[in-house]
Amino acid sequence: xxxxxxxxxxxxxxxxxxxxxxxxxxxxxxxxxxxxxxxxxxxxxxxxxxxxxxxxxxxxxxxxxxxxxxxxxxxxxxxxxxxxxxxxxxxxxxxxxxxxxxxxxxxxxxxxxxxxxxxxxxxxxxxxxxxxxxxxxxxxxxxxxxxxxxxxxxxxxxxxxxxxxxxxxxxxxxxxxxxxxxxxxxxxxxxxxxxxxxxxxxxxxxxxxxxxxxxxxxxxxxxxxxxxxxxxxxxxxxxxxxxxxxxxxxxxxxxxxxxxxxxxxxxxxxxxxxxxxxxxxxxxxxxx
Numbered sequence: 001x002x003x004x005x006x007x008x009x010x011x012x013x014x015x016x017x018x019x020x021x022x023x024x025x026x027x028x029x030x031x032x033x034x035x036x037x038x039x040x041x042x043x044x045x046x047x048x049x050x051x052x053x054x055x056x057x058x059x060x061x062x063x064x065x066x067x068x069x070x071x072x073x074x075x076x077x078x079x080x081x082x083x084x085x086x087x088x089x090x091x092x093x094x095x096x097x098x099x100x101x102x103x104x105x106x107x108x109x110x111x112x113x114x115x116x117x118x119x120x121x122x123x124x125x126x127x128x129x130x131x132x133x134x135x136x137x138x139x140x141x142x143x144x145x146x147x148x149x150x151x152x153x154x155x156x157x158x159x160x161x162x163x164x165x166x167x168x169x170x171x172x173x174x175x176x177x178x179x180x181x182x183x184x185x186x187x188x189x190x191x192x193x194x195x196x197x198x199x200x201x202x203x204x205x206x207x208x209x210x211x212x213x214x215x216x217x218x219x220x221x222x223x224x225x226x227x228x229x230x231x232x233x234x235x236x237x238x239x240x241x242x243x244x245x246x247x248x249x250x251x252x253x254x255x256x257x258x259x260x261x262x263x264x265x266x267x268x269x270x271x272x273x274x275x276x277x278x279x280x281x282x283x284x285x286x287x288x
Contacts, residue, residue: 005060005121008106009052017041017048020102027098029091036153047074047099060124062132075132076139083143092140093133100129160186162193169270170199170232171263175208183219187226194230201273202227207238217252224257233258233273237266 009016021041024030035043051070059065075096081093103125111118122227160182165169172190176182190202204223220236227234237260240248247254260266271278 004056004057005103005107005125006057008103008110009048012106013048013052016102016106017045020099023098023102024095027096031087031091034085034087043078043098044185047071047078047203050074060128063128070230072135075136079136080143080146083140084147089137089140089144091233092129092136096129096133096136100125103129160189161190162252164193164197164199164205164236165267166270166274166276168197168199168274169201169267170194170197171203171267172235173203173205173208173263176192176210178206178209178216178219180219183223187223190223191226191230194227194232199232201235201270202236202287203235203263203270204268205266206243207240207263209238209243211247212243214250214252217247217250217254221254223259235260235266235269237261237263266288 021044024040024044025037054067054071056067059067078095079092082095101213104122104151107121107125111121160172160174163173165171170190170193172186176187178186193199194202204220206220211219224234224236235258236254239259239261258266258269260269268278
């Protein structure tokens with residue numbers, strides 16, 4: 001009869017896996033919308049097999065032993081994938097604590113009449129599995145941070161689109177706060193588009209910028225300067241009355257930059273710079 005954790009894991013892997021899976025499938029934290037039961041079983045089986053293969057009486061108390069590198073790698077992979085799939089930290093933590101609970105249940109079945117040995121083995125298990133839980137949480141946080149950073153990059157790209165609205169005329173509507181990092185993205189996207197299209201006029205529309213302070217104004221001036229270095233003229237549109245008052249109050253000099261109240265006014269000015277005239281079609285003539 002198995003009387004230690006190491007013996008228990010090696011001789012009762014199948015029973016342990018079934019018990020752990022039953023706990024997961026009956027748990028309120030089960031997310032079958034994010035992972036199928038087959039995927040959950042394969043994931044759990046890989047971890048149980050690796051742990052049973054590696055654990056010994058010598059390393060069970062050495063939670064930082066390199067013997068557990070394979071287990072740590074499996075836990076990291078599980079945590080990273082769950083972070084990307086949309087699991088919560090609590091759900092990911094309960095996954096590991098469920099394994100500890102299943103092993104404790106088996107220990108109680110194998111050592112029903114020796115409370116001292118049960119206490120000793122349970123203490124070893126708690127120390128080992130709690131360390132696994134810490135690793136799981138740390139890796140989960142890294143995975144979630146990667147997801148957030150990727151989403152921020154995607155949002156930044158989406159929120160700074162450079163649109164060619166006419167031959168030689170580009171428009172870049174800016175929505176949200178314009179900080180240093182976003183200004184860099186704006187300039188890179190705009191300058192690259194100028195090169196790709198050979199445009200000579202760029203319109204920066206700040207209608208969607210909630211407020212303009214001295215820092216935002218400096219970012220706009222840098223963008224205009226970079227655009228001019230590329231041989232293109234820059235027009236800033238979307239100057240609302242409150243923005244105009246703020247700019248004047250802060251003493252920011254935008255006198256050498258063409259500014260317009262609306263995108264339509266900026267586009268009309270750009271057409272004039274290109275000597276283009278837009279006329280309304282005569283709808284009175286019958287179509288033959």
